Amino acid sequence: MADLELAVSTVILALLPGSCPTAVNAASPAGPTGERPADALRLHLPLVRRTREPFAERWALPGGWVTPDERLSSAARRTLEETTGLRPSYLEQLYTFGAPRRSPTGRVVSVVYTALVRAPEAADVEVGENVRWAPADALAETVGDLAFDHAEIVDYALWRLRTKVSYAAIAQHLLGELFTLAELRHVHEAVLGKPLDPANFRRTAVASGSVEATEHVQTGAAHRPARLYRAVLPPGGAAGGYPPWQSRPELG
Amino acid sequence: MADLELAVSTVILALLPGSCPTAVNAASPAGPTGERPADALRLHLPLVRRTREPFAERWALPGGWVTPDERLSSAARRTLEETTGLRPSYLEQLYTFGAPRRSPTGRVVSVVYTALVRAPEAADVEVGENVRWAPADALAETVGDLAFDHAEIVDYALWRLRTKVSYAAIAQHLLGELFTLAELRHVHEAVLGKPLDPANFRRTAVASGSVEATEHVQTGAAHRPARLYRAVLPPGGAAGGYPPWQSRPELG
Protein backbone atom coordinates (compact mmCIF):
# COMPACT_ATOMS: atom_id res chain seq x y z
CA MET A 1 0.00 0.00 0.00
CA ALA A 2 2.97 2.26 -0.06
CA ASP A 3 4.40 1.36 -3.45
CA LEU A 4 1.94 3.63 -5.06
CA GLU A 5 1.57 7.29 -5.88
CA LEU A 6 -1.51 9.45 -5.88
CA ALA A 7 -1.99 12.13 -8.50
CA VAL A 8 -4.73 14.49 -9.55
CA SER A 9 -5.52 15.49 -13.11
CA THR A 10 -8.12 17.86 -14.42
CA VAL A 11 -10.12 18.05 -17.60
CA ILE A 12 -10.69 21.79 -17.91
CA LEU A 13 -13.23 22.87 -20.45
CA ALA A 14 -13.82 26.28 -21.94
CA LEU A 15 -15.90 27.51 -24.80
CA LEU A 16 -13.76 29.18 -27.43
CA PRO A 17 -14.28 30.09 -31.05
CA GLY A 18 -13.27 27.27 -33.31
CA SER A 19 -10.78 29.51 -35.07
CA CYS A 20 -9.43 30.93 -31.85
CA PRO A 21 -6.16 32.80 -32.41
CA THR A 22 -4.58 31.16 -29.41
CA ALA A 23 -5.53 27.71 -30.53
CA VAL A 24 -2.97 26.45 -32.98
CA ASN A 25 -5.19 24.72 -35.42
CA ALA A 26 -4.85 23.87 -39.05
CA ALA A 27 -7.75 21.47 -39.06
CA SER A 28 -10.59 23.82 -39.89
CA PRO A 29 -11.14 23.38 -43.59
CA ALA A 30 -14.67 22.25 -44.26
CA GLY A 31 -14.18 18.77 -42.97
CA PRO A 32 -16.53 15.87 -43.46
CA THR A 33 -18.49 16.92 -40.42
CA GLY A 34 -17.85 20.59 -40.94
CA GLU A 35 -21.40 21.84 -40.77
CA ARG A 36 -20.33 24.45 -38.24
CA PRO A 37 -20.01 28.12 -38.94
CA ALA A 38 -16.41 29.18 -39.18
CA ASP A 39 -16.52 30.96 -35.84
CA ALA A 40 -18.79 28.61 -33.96
CA LEU A 41 -18.00 28.07 -30.32
CA ARG A 42 -16.43 24.75 -29.52
CA LEU A 43 -15.32 23.10 -26.33
CA HIS A 44 -11.58 23.39 -25.84
CA LEU A 45 -9.29 22.14 -23.14
CA PRO A 46 -5.80 23.20 -22.16
CA LEU A 47 -3.06 20.61 -22.43
CA VAL A 48 0.49 20.65 -21.17
CA ARG A 49 3.44 19.12 -22.97
CA ARG A 50 5.37 16.60 -20.96
CA THR A 51 9.03 17.42 -20.60
CA ARG A 52 10.10 14.16 -19.03
CA GLU A 53 9.67 10.47 -19.52
CA PRO A 54 7.41 8.70 -19.67
CA PHE A 55 5.60 10.12 -22.68
CA ALA A 56 8.05 13.01 -23.08
CA GLU A 57 6.90 15.54 -25.69
CA ARG A 58 3.38 14.16 -25.60
CA TRP A 59 0.49 16.34 -24.54
CA ALA A 60 -1.26 15.55 -21.28
CA LEU A 61 -3.87 16.79 -18.88
CA PRO A 62 -2.73 19.30 -16.27
CA GLY A 63 -2.14 17.67 -12.96
CA GLY A 64 0.35 16.76 -10.30
CA TRP A 65 0.94 14.96 -7.05
CA VAL A 66 -1.20 15.21 -3.98
CA THR A 67 0.53 16.63 -0.94
CA PRO A 68 -0.23 15.04 2.42
CA ASP A 69 -2.13 17.93 3.94
CA GLU A 70 -4.37 19.24 1.20
CA ARG A 71 -7.77 18.20 0.02
CA LEU A 72 -8.01 16.36 -3.25
CA SER A 73 -9.97 19.22 -4.73
CA SER A 74 -7.38 21.65 -3.45
CA ALA A 75 -4.68 19.63 -5.11
CA ALA A 76 -6.62 19.84 -8.34
CA ARG A 77 -6.95 23.61 -8.03
CA ARG A 78 -3.32 24.06 -7.09
CA THR A 79 -1.85 21.97 -9.89
CA LEU A 80 -4.25 23.58 -12.33
CA GLU A 81 -3.05 27.04 -11.40
CA GLU A 82 0.60 26.02 -11.34
CA THR A 83 0.51 24.57 -14.83
CA THR A 84 -1.96 26.84 -16.62
CA GLY A 85 -2.76 29.76 -14.32
CA LEU A 86 -6.44 28.90 -14.49
CA ARG A 87 -8.82 29.24 -11.57
CA PRO A 88 -11.98 27.39 -12.55
CA SER A 89 -15.47 28.53 -11.65
CA TYR A 90 -16.65 24.95 -11.36
CA LEU A 91 -14.82 21.89 -10.13
CA GLU A 92 -16.20 18.42 -9.66
CA GLN A 93 -14.67 15.04 -9.10
CA LEU A 94 -15.04 12.87 -12.17
CA TYR A 95 -13.56 9.45 -11.53
CA THR A 96 -10.50 7.76 -10.12
CA PHE A 97 -8.34 5.87 -12.57
CA GLY A 98 -6.00 3.29 -11.17
CA ALA A 99 -5.28 0.48 -13.59
CA PRO A 100 -1.96 -1.12 -12.61
CA ARG A 101 -0.22 -0.36 -15.92
CA ARG A 102 -1.51 3.15 -16.54
CA SER A 103 1.98 4.50 -16.15
CA PRO A 104 5.02 2.53 -17.33
CA THR A 105 7.11 3.85 -14.45
CA GLY A 106 5.06 2.47 -11.59
CA ARG A 107 1.67 2.41 -10.01
CA VAL A 108 -0.05 5.75 -10.24
CA VAL A 109 -3.63 6.30 -9.15
CA SER A 110 -5.15 9.49 -10.52
CA VAL A 111 -8.16 11.24 -9.09
CA VAL A 112 -9.53 13.14 -12.04
CA TYR A 113 -11.58 16.32 -11.79
CA THR A 114 -13.65 18.11 -14.36
CA ALA A 115 -13.47 21.89 -14.36
CA LEU A 116 -15.26 24.60 -16.26
CA VAL A 117 -13.79 28.06 -16.86
CA ARG A 118 -15.46 31.15 -18.22
CA ALA A 119 -14.29 32.50 -21.53
CA PRO A 120 -12.70 35.68 -20.11
CA GLU A 121 -10.53 33.75 -17.71
CA ALA A 122 -9.68 31.20 -20.36
CA ALA A 123 -8.04 34.01 -22.33
CA ASP A 124 -5.54 34.53 -19.51
CA VAL A 125 -3.80 31.25 -20.12
CA GLU A 126 -0.28 31.84 -21.28
CA VAL A 127 -0.19 29.75 -24.37
CA GLY A 128 3.31 28.75 -25.29
CA GLU A 129 5.57 25.95 -26.27
CA ASN A 130 4.31 23.72 -23.49
CA VAL A 131 0.73 24.88 -22.98
CA ARG A 132 -1.97 25.02 -25.61
CA TRP A 133 -5.68 24.78 -26.15
CA ALA A 134 -7.05 21.98 -28.23
CA PRO A 135 -10.60 21.35 -29.44
CA ALA A 136 -12.11 18.68 -27.23
CA ASP A 137 -13.75 16.78 -30.05
CA ALA A 138 -10.68 16.53 -32.27
CA LEU A 139 -7.76 15.89 -29.99
CA ALA A 140 -6.14 13.18 -32.05
CA GLU A 141 -6.14 15.32 -35.19
CA THR A 142 -4.61 18.33 -33.49
CA VAL A 143 -2.23 17.06 -30.84
CA GLY A 144 -1.88 13.37 -31.61
CA ASP A 145 -2.18 10.70 -28.99
CA LEU A 146 -2.28 11.98 -25.45
CA ALA A 147 0.01 10.63 -22.75
CA PHE A 148 -1.09 7.79 -20.50
CA ASP A 149 -4.82 7.03 -20.68
CA HIS A 150 -5.70 10.70 -20.88
CA ALA A 151 -7.60 10.42 -24.15
CA GLU A 152 -9.91 7.93 -22.51
CA ILE A 153 -10.31 10.25 -19.55
CA VAL A 154 -11.27 13.15 -21.79
CA ASP A 155 -13.84 11.01 -23.56
CA TYR A 156 -15.42 10.12 -20.27
CA ALA A 157 -15.42 13.73 -19.08
CA LEU A 158 -17.17 14.81 -22.26
CA TRP A 159 -19.72 12.06 -21.92
CA ARG A 160 -20.46 13.10 -18.37
CA LEU A 161 -20.74 16.76 -19.27
CA ARG A 162 -23.15 15.96 -22.06
CA THR A 163 -25.40 13.89 -19.85
CA LYS A 164 -25.21 16.28 -16.94
CA VAL A 165 -25.84 19.50 -18.84
CA SER A 166 -29.32 18.26 -19.65
CA TYR A 167 -30.42 18.05 -16.04
CA ALA A 168 -28.09 20.26 -14.04
CA ALA A 169 -27.44 23.96 -14.35
CA ILE A 170 -23.74 23.90 -15.03
CA ALA A 171 -23.42 25.40 -18.51
CA GLN A 172 -23.50 28.85 -16.94
CA HIS A 173 -20.00 28.27 -15.60
CA LEU A 174 -18.72 28.52 -19.15
CA LEU A 175 -20.06 32.06 -19.54
CA GLY A 176 -19.46 35.37 -17.83
CA GLU A 177 -21.63 36.72 -15.04
CA LEU A 178 -24.19 38.18 -17.42
CA PHE A 179 -25.27 36.39 -20.54
CA THR A 180 -28.11 36.26 -22.99
CA LEU A 181 -30.26 33.21 -23.34
CA ALA A 182 -28.95 32.84 -26.87
CA GLU A 183 -25.43 32.59 -25.49
CA LEU A 184 -26.52 30.01 -22.95
CA ARG A 185 -28.19 28.12 -25.74
CA HIS A 186 -25.00 28.23 -27.78
CA VAL A 187 -23.22 26.59 -24.87
CA HIS A 188 -25.73 23.79 -24.75
CA GLU A 189 -25.52 23.39 -28.50
CA ALA A 190 -21.74 23.18 -28.39
CA VAL A 191 -21.81 20.64 -25.60
CA LEU A 192 -24.57 18.51 -27.08
CA GLY A 193 -23.40 18.96 -30.64
CA LYS A 194 -26.85 19.61 -32.01
CA PRO A 195 -29.02 22.68 -32.59
CA LEU A 196 -31.75 23.53 -30.11
CA ASP A 197 -35.01 25.33 -30.67
CA PRO A 198 -34.58 28.88 -29.36
CA ALA A 199 -38.16 29.22 -28.22
CA ASN A 200 -38.30 25.95 -26.35
CA PHE A 201 -34.86 26.42 -24.85
CA ARG A 202 -35.90 29.79 -23.50
CA ARG A 203 -38.95 28.35 -21.83
CA THR A 204 -37.19 25.42 -20.22
CA ALA A 205 -34.30 27.59 -19.07
CA VAL A 206 -36.42 30.16 -17.28
CA ALA A 207 -38.81 27.51 -15.98
CA SER A 208 -35.92 25.60 -14.41
CA GLY A 209 -35.19 28.55 -12.19
CA SER A 210 -31.48 28.33 -12.85
CA VAL A 211 -31.32 31.76 -14.47
CA GLU A 212 -32.89 35.06 -13.56
CA ALA A 213 -33.46 38.10 -15.72
CA THR A 214 -31.64 41.34 -14.98
CA GLU A 215 -32.62 44.81 -16.06
CA HIS A 216 -29.69 45.02 -18.42
CA VAL A 217 -29.90 44.47 -22.12
CA GLN A 218 -27.25 43.83 -24.69
CA THR A 219 -26.97 46.58 -27.31
CA GLY A 220 -24.92 47.01 -30.42
CA ALA A 221 -26.21 44.13 -32.46
CA ALA A 222 -28.12 44.60 -35.67
CA HIS A 223 -31.32 43.33 -34.20
CA ARG A 224 -33.52 43.62 -31.18
CA PRO A 225 -31.44 43.83 -27.99
CA ALA A 226 -31.37 40.70 -25.89
CA ARG A 227 -32.05 40.77 -22.19
CA LEU A 228 -29.14 39.74 -19.97
CA TYR A 229 -29.56 36.97 -17.44
CA ARG A 230 -27.65 35.90 -14.40
CA ALA A 231 -27.10 32.40 -13.01
CA VAL A 232 -29.00 31.66 -9.84
CA LEU A 233 -27.41 29.19 -7.49
CA PRO A 234 -29.52 26.26 -6.38
CA PRO A 235 -31.13 26.70 -2.97
CA GLY A 236 -28.72 26.01 -0.16
CA GLY A 237 -30.92 23.29 1.22
CA ALA A 238 -31.14 19.78 -0.10
CA ALA A 239 -34.33 20.45 -2.01
CA GLY A 240 -32.68 19.86 -5.33
CA GLY A 241 -31.88 16.32 -4.41
CA TYR A 242 -28.23 16.69 -5.17
CA PRO A 243 -25.47 15.03 -3.20
CA PRO A 244 -25.87 15.99 0.44
CA TRP A 245 -22.37 17.36 0.75
CA GLN A 246 -22.37 19.22 -2.55
CA SER A 247 -24.15 22.01 -0.75
CA ARG A 248 -21.23 22.41 1.60
CA PRO A 249 -18.17 24.17 0.27
CA GLU A 250 -16.04 21.19 -0.54
CA LEU A 251 -15.18 17.70 0.46
CA GLY A 252 -12.61 15.12 -0.40
CA MET B 1 2.98 12.06 -2.34
CA ALA B 2 4.34 9.15 -0.41
CA ASP B 3 3.09 10.04 3.05
CA LEU B 4 -0.29 8.78 2.12
CA GLU B 5 -2.13 5.52 1.96
CA LEU B 6 -4.71 4.32 -0.50
CA ALA B 7 -7.64 2.24 0.63
CA VAL B 8 -10.82 0.91 -0.89
CA SER B 9 -14.14 0.61 0.88
CA THR B 10 -17.41 -0.74 -0.36
CA VAL B 11 -21.01 0.05 0.40
CA ILE B 12 -22.68 -3.29 -0.25
CA LEU B 13 -26.41 -3.28 -0.45
CA ALA B 14 -28.83 -6.17 -0.28
CA LEU B 15 -32.56 -6.39 0.08
CA LEU B 16 -33.53 -8.24 3.25
CA PRO B 17 -36.63 -8.49 5.38
CA GLY B 18 -36.68 -5.61 7.76
CA SER B 19 -37.59 -7.25 11.03
CA CYS B 20 -34.62 -9.51 11.71
CA PRO B 21 -31.47 -7.48 11.69
CA THR B 22 -28.99 -10.31 12.00
CA ALA B 23 -30.84 -13.46 11.01
CA VAL B 24 -30.84 -13.71 7.27
CA ASN B 25 -33.67 -15.61 5.72
CA ALA B 26 -33.56 -15.00 2.02
CA ALA B 27 -35.94 -16.24 -0.56
CA SER B 28 -35.06 -19.51 -2.22
CA PRO B 29 -32.43 -19.14 -4.90
CA ALA B 30 -34.05 -19.76 -8.25
CA GLY B 31 -37.10 -21.59 -7.13
CA PRO B 32 -40.44 -20.04 -7.85
CA THR B 33 -41.45 -20.90 -4.33
CA GLY B 34 -40.30 -17.59 -2.94
CA GLU B 35 -42.70 -16.81 -0.18
CA ARG B 36 -43.00 -13.18 0.74
CA PRO B 37 -42.20 -12.31 4.33
CA ALA B 38 -44.90 -10.47 6.10
CA ASP B 39 -42.76 -7.43 6.66
CA ALA B 40 -41.41 -5.19 3.94
CA LEU B 41 -38.04 -5.60 2.33
CA ARG B 42 -35.48 -3.01 3.28
CA LEU B 43 -32.02 -2.18 2.08
CA HIS B 44 -29.34 -3.58 4.35
CA LEU B 45 -25.60 -3.39 4.28
CA PRO B 46 -22.97 -5.52 5.99
CA LEU B 47 -20.67 -3.82 8.43
CA VAL B 48 -17.50 -5.02 10.10
CA ARG B 49 -16.45 -4.19 13.61
CA ARG B 50 -13.06 -2.59 13.93
CA THR B 51 -10.71 -4.47 16.20
CA ARG B 52 -7.98 -1.86 16.31
CA GLU B 53 -7.55 1.83 16.77
CA PRO B 54 -8.60 4.19 15.47
CA PHE B 55 -12.30 3.71 16.12
CA ALA B 56 -11.83 0.31 17.76
CA GLU B 57 -15.15 -1.46 18.42
CA ARG B 58 -16.95 0.87 16.03
CA TRP B 59 -18.67 -0.49 12.94
CA ALA B 60 -17.25 0.35 9.56
CA LEU B 61 -17.56 -0.39 5.89
CA PRO B 62 -15.69 -3.43 4.59
CA GLY B 63 -12.48 -2.45 2.91
CA GLY B 64 -8.74 -2.62 2.98
CA TRP B 65 -5.53 -1.47 1.38
CA VAL B 66 -4.79 -1.48 -2.30
CA THR B 67 -1.92 -3.68 -3.34
CA PRO B 68 0.42 -2.36 -6.03
CA ASP B 69 -0.53 -4.78 -8.78
CA GLU B 70 -4.28 -5.04 -8.64
CA ARG B 71 -7.02 -2.94 -10.12
CA LEU B 72 -8.97 -0.70 -7.80
CA SER B 73 -12.10 -2.69 -8.53
CA SER B 74 -10.20 -5.91 -7.86
CA ALA B 75 -9.09 -4.54 -4.55
CA ALA B 76 -12.69 -3.78 -3.73
CA ARG B 77 -13.75 -7.32 -4.65
CA ARG B 78 -10.90 -8.90 -2.77
CA THR B 79 -11.34 -6.97 0.46
CA LEU B 80 -15.05 -7.52 0.25
CA GLU B 81 -14.62 -11.25 0.01
CA GLU B 82 -11.96 -11.35 2.70
CA THR B 83 -14.08 -9.53 5.22
CA THR B 84 -17.57 -10.75 4.46
CA GLY B 85 -17.28 -13.57 1.92
CA LEU B 86 -19.52 -11.70 -0.49
CA ARG B 87 -19.05 -11.68 -4.25
CA PRO B 88 -21.26 -8.92 -5.60
CA SER B 89 -23.18 -9.12 -8.84
CA TYR B 90 -22.72 -5.42 -9.43
CA LEU B 91 -19.80 -3.19 -8.59
CA GLU B 92 -19.36 0.45 -9.48
CA GLN B 93 -17.02 3.15 -8.35
CA LEU B 94 -18.84 5.70 -6.22
CA TYR B 95 -16.45 8.46 -5.19
CA THR B 96 -13.02 9.03 -3.78
CA PHE B 97 -12.84 10.50 -0.32
CA GLY B 98 -9.60 12.10 0.73
CA ALA B 99 -10.08 14.89 3.24
CA PRO B 100 -6.81 15.36 5.14
CA ARG B 101 -8.26 14.52 8.57
CA ARG B 102 -10.50 11.62 7.65
CA SER B 103 -8.39 9.29 9.69
CA PRO B 104 -6.73 10.43 12.91
CA THR B 105 -3.72 8.24 12.25
CA GLY B 106 -2.58 9.78 9.00
CA ARG B 107 -3.63 10.64 5.51
CA VAL B 108 -5.83 7.97 3.99
CA VAL B 109 -7.50 8.33 0.63
CA SER B 110 -10.36 5.90 0.09
CA VAL B 111 -11.76 4.92 -3.26
CA VAL B 112 -15.29 3.85 -2.43
CA TYR B 113 -17.32 1.39 -4.44
CA THR B 114 -21.00 0.59 -4.37
CA ALA B 115 -21.94 -3.07 -4.70
CA LEU B 116 -25.23 -4.87 -5.01
CA VAL B 117 -25.68 -8.48 -3.98
CA ARG B 118 -28.59 -10.78 -4.65
CA ALA B 119 -30.59 -11.99 -1.71
CA PRO B 120 -29.44 -15.63 -1.99
CA GLU B 121 -25.78 -14.68 -1.84
CA ALA B 122 -26.43 -12.24 0.96
CA ALA B 123 -27.53 -15.20 3.04
CA ASP B 124 -24.04 -16.67 2.82
CA VAL B 125 -22.49 -13.97 4.93
CA GLU B 126 -21.22 -15.42 8.16
CA VAL B 127 -22.80 -13.11 10.63
CA GLY B 128 -20.94 -13.03 13.90
CA GLU B 129 -19.38 -10.91 16.56
CA ASN B 130 -17.58 -8.76 14.01
CA VAL B 131 -19.84 -8.89 10.98
CA ARG B 132 -23.47 -7.91 10.88
CA TRP B 133 -26.18 -6.56 8.62
CA ALA B 134 -27.73 -3.23 9.41
CA PRO B 135 -30.69 -1.47 7.81
CA ALA B 136 -29.33 1.22 5.54
CA ASP B 137 -31.84 3.84 6.57
CA ALA B 138 -31.39 3.46 10.30
CA LEU B 139 -27.70 2.95 10.91
CA ALA B 140 -27.37 5.30 13.84
CA GLU B 141 -30.22 3.64 15.74
CA THR B 142 -28.89 0.12 15.26
CA VAL B 143 -25.11 0.34 15.29
CA GLY B 144 -24.39 3.83 16.53
CA ASP B 145 -21.95 6.15 14.83
CA LEU B 146 -19.85 4.53 12.16
CA ALA B 147 -16.09 4.84 12.08
CA PHE B 148 -14.38 7.59 10.10
CA ASP B 149 -16.68 9.39 7.67
CA HIS B 150 -18.43 6.17 6.73
CA ALA B 151 -21.90 7.40 7.65
CA GLU B 152 -21.51 10.22 5.18
CA ILE B 153 -20.32 7.77 2.56
CA VAL B 154 -23.35 5.55 3.06
CA ASP B 155 -25.65 8.54 2.72
CA TYR B 156 -24.07 9.44 -0.55
CA ALA B 157 -24.24 5.87 -1.83
CA LEU B 158 -27.94 5.73 -1.05
CA TRP B 159 -28.54 9.04 -2.75
CA ARG B 160 -26.78 7.82 -5.84
CA LEU B 161 -28.63 4.53 -5.88
CA ARG B 162 -31.94 6.32 -5.58
CA THR B 163 -31.21 8.65 -8.45
CA LYS B 164 -29.70 5.95 -10.62
CA VAL B 165 -32.36 3.32 -10.16
CA SER B 166 -34.83 5.58 -11.94
CA TYR B 167 -32.90 5.66 -15.17
CA ALA B 168 -30.59 2.64 -15.16
CA ALA B 169 -31.45 -1.02 -14.96
CA ILE B 170 -29.56 -1.95 -11.82
CA ALA B 171 -32.25 -3.02 -9.40
CA GLN B 172 -32.18 -6.48 -10.94
CA HIS B 173 -28.81 -7.09 -9.30
CA LEU B 174 -30.60 -7.25 -5.95
CA LEU B 175 -32.75 -10.18 -7.08
CA GLY B 176 -32.09 -13.71 -8.24
CA GLU B 177 -31.84 -14.70 -11.87
CA LEU B 178 -35.58 -15.07 -12.23
CA PHE B 179 -37.99 -12.67 -10.66
CA THR B 180 -41.52 -11.44 -10.99
CA LEU B 181 -42.27 -7.89 -11.93
CA ALA B 182 -43.85 -7.44 -8.52
CA GLU B 183 -40.55 -8.38 -6.90
CA LEU B 184 -38.70 -5.95 -9.10
CA ARG B 185 -41.22 -3.33 -8.16
CA HIS B 186 -40.69 -4.07 -4.49
CA VAL B 187 -37.01 -3.38 -5.02
CA HIS B 188 -37.73 -0.04 -6.56
CA GLU B 189 -40.15 0.75 -3.79
CA ALA B 190 -37.62 -0.13 -1.12
CA VAL B 191 -34.95 1.97 -2.78
CA LEU B 192 -37.14 4.95 -3.50
CA GLY B 193 -39.08 4.66 -0.27
CA LYS B 194 -42.44 5.18 -1.90
CA PRO B 195 -45.12 2.96 -3.44
CA LEU B 196 -45.33 2.59 -7.20
CA ASP B 197 -48.32 1.89 -9.36
CA PRO B 198 -48.10 -1.79 -10.35
CA ALA B 199 -49.70 -1.29 -13.74
CA ASN B 200 -47.51 1.60 -14.76
CA PHE B 201 -44.38 0.01 -13.37
CA ARG B 202 -45.01 -3.06 -15.43
CA ARG B 203 -45.34 -1.09 -18.62
CA THR B 204 -42.26 1.03 -18.12
CA ALA B 205 -40.19 -1.96 -17.07
CA VAL B 206 -40.97 -4.04 -20.13
CA ALA B 207 -40.84 -1.02 -22.44
CA SER B 208 -37.35 -0.19 -21.22
CA GLY B 209 -36.12 -3.49 -22.58
CA SER B 210 -34.17 -4.23 -19.42
CA VAL B 211 -36.21 -7.33 -18.62
CA GLU B 212 -37.49 -10.13 -20.76
CA ALA B 213 -40.26 -12.58 -20.04
CA THR B 214 -39.49 -16.26 -19.64
CA GLU B 215 -41.85 -19.15 -20.04
CA HIS B 216 -41.75 -19.89 -16.31
CA VAL B 217 -44.36 -18.84 -13.86
CA GLN B 218 -44.36 -18.63 -10.11
CA THR B 219 -46.82 -21.01 -8.47
CA GLY B 220 -47.86 -21.63 -4.93
CA ALA B 221 -49.36 -18.29 -4.11
CA ALA B 222 -53.01 -17.80 -3.38
CA HIS B 223 -53.60 -15.86 -6.52
CA ARG B 224 -52.93 -15.89 -10.21
CA PRO B 225 -49.37 -17.07 -10.91
CA ALA B 226 -46.92 -14.38 -11.87
CA ARG B 227 -44.72 -14.69 -14.91
CA LEU B 228 -40.99 -14.83 -14.22
CA TYR B 229 -38.68 -12.40 -15.94
CA ARG B 230 -34.96 -12.30 -16.54
CA ALA B 231 -32.64 -9.30 -16.67
CA VAL B 232 -31.40 -8.50 -20.14
CA LEU B 233 -28.00 -6.87 -20.31
CA PRO B 234 -27.71 -3.63 -22.21
CA PRO B 235 -26.40 -3.98 -25.74
CA GLY B 236 -22.64 -4.37 -25.83
CA GLY B 237 -22.26 -1.35 -28.03
CA ALA B 238 -22.42 2.24 -26.91
CA ALA B 239 -26.01 2.64 -28.01
CA GLY B 240 -27.20 3.13 -24.48
CA GLY B 241 -25.06 6.18 -24.07
CA TYR B 242 -23.36 4.92 -20.96
CA PRO B 243 -19.72 5.53 -20.15
CA PRO B 244 -17.65 4.27 -23.05
CA TRP B 245 -15.57 1.95 -20.94
CA GLN B 246 -18.46 0.56 -18.92
CA SER B 247 -19.09 -1.80 -21.77
CA ARG B 248 -15.67 -3.30 -21.30
CA PRO B 249 -15.19 -5.68 -18.40
CA GLU B 250 -13.51 -3.35 -15.96
CA LEU B 251 -11.27 -0.38 -15.64
CA GLY B 252 -9.48 1.41 -12.88
Added chain:
DNA sequence: CCAAAAGTGTTTCATTTACACCCATGT
Protein backbone atom coordinates in the same frame (compact mmCIF):
# COMPACT_ATOMS: atom_id res chain seq x y z
C1' DC C 1 -38.24 49.60 -45.51
C1' DC C 2 -35.57 45.41 -44.76
C1' DA C 3 -32.79 41.86 -42.47
C1' DA C 4 -31.95 39.51 -38.38
C1' DA C 5 -32.42 37.92 -34.06
C1' DA C 6 -35.33 38.45 -29.66
C1' DG C 7 -39.29 36.94 -27.69
C1' DT C 8 -44.48 35.02 -27.52
C1' DG C 9 -48.29 31.94 -28.66
C1' DT C 10 -50.30 27.82 -30.24
C1' DT C 11 -50.74 23.31 -32.07
C1' DT C 12 -49.28 18.65 -32.01
C1' DC C 13 -47.38 14.68 -30.22
C1' DA C 14 -45.47 11.57 -26.79
C1' DT C 15 -45.07 10.19 -22.12
C1' DT C 16 -46.72 9.79 -17.51
C1' DT C 17 -50.29 9.22 -14.14
C1' DA C 18 -54.49 7.57 -12.24
C1' DC C 19 -57.75 4.17 -11.88
C1' DA C 20 -61.34 0.98 -13.55
C1' DC C 21 -61.64 -3.65 -14.70
C1' DC C 22 -60.76 -8.56 -15.97
C1' DC C 23 -57.89 -12.98 -15.09
C1' DA C 24 -56.26 -17.01 -12.67
C1' DT C 25 -55.22 -19.43 -8.65
C1' DG C 26 -55.44 -21.39 -3.52
C1' DT C 27 -58.40 -21.82 0.10
Added chain:
DNA sequence: ACATGGGTGTAAATGAAACACTTTTGG
Protein backbone atom coordinates in the same frame (compact mmCIF):
# COMPACT_ATOMS: atom_id res chain seq x y z
C1' DA D 1 -67.53 -18.79 -4.25
C1' DC D 2 -64.34 -15.46 -2.97
C1' DA D 3 -60.27 -13.10 -1.65
C1' DT D 4 -55.89 -11.83 -3.57
C1' DG D 5 -52.61 -10.23 -6.33
C1' DG D 6 -51.37 -10.64 -11.59
C1' DG D 7 -52.22 -8.37 -15.68
C1' DT D 8 -54.79 -5.18 -19.37
C1' DG D 9 -57.25 -1.01 -21.06
C1' DT D 10 -58.15 3.67 -21.17
C1' DA D 11 -58.72 8.48 -20.41
C1' DA D 12 -56.95 12.65 -18.22
C1' DA D 13 -52.84 15.36 -17.32
C1' DT D 14 -48.42 16.70 -18.00
C1' DG D 15 -44.50 17.90 -20.68
C1' DA D 16 -41.64 18.17 -24.98
C1' DA D 17 -41.17 19.31 -29.82
C1' DA D 18 -42.41 22.02 -33.96
C1' DC D 19 -43.42 26.20 -35.94
C1' DA D 20 -46.11 30.45 -37.03
C1' DC D 21 -46.01 34.99 -35.56
C1' DT D 22 -44.94 39.56 -33.40
C1' DT D 23 -41.27 42.85 -31.57
C1' DT D 24 -37.23 45.68 -31.79
C1' DT D 25 -33.05 47.06 -33.13
C1' DG D 26 -29.13 48.45 -36.97
C1' DG D 27 -28.41 49.41 -41.58
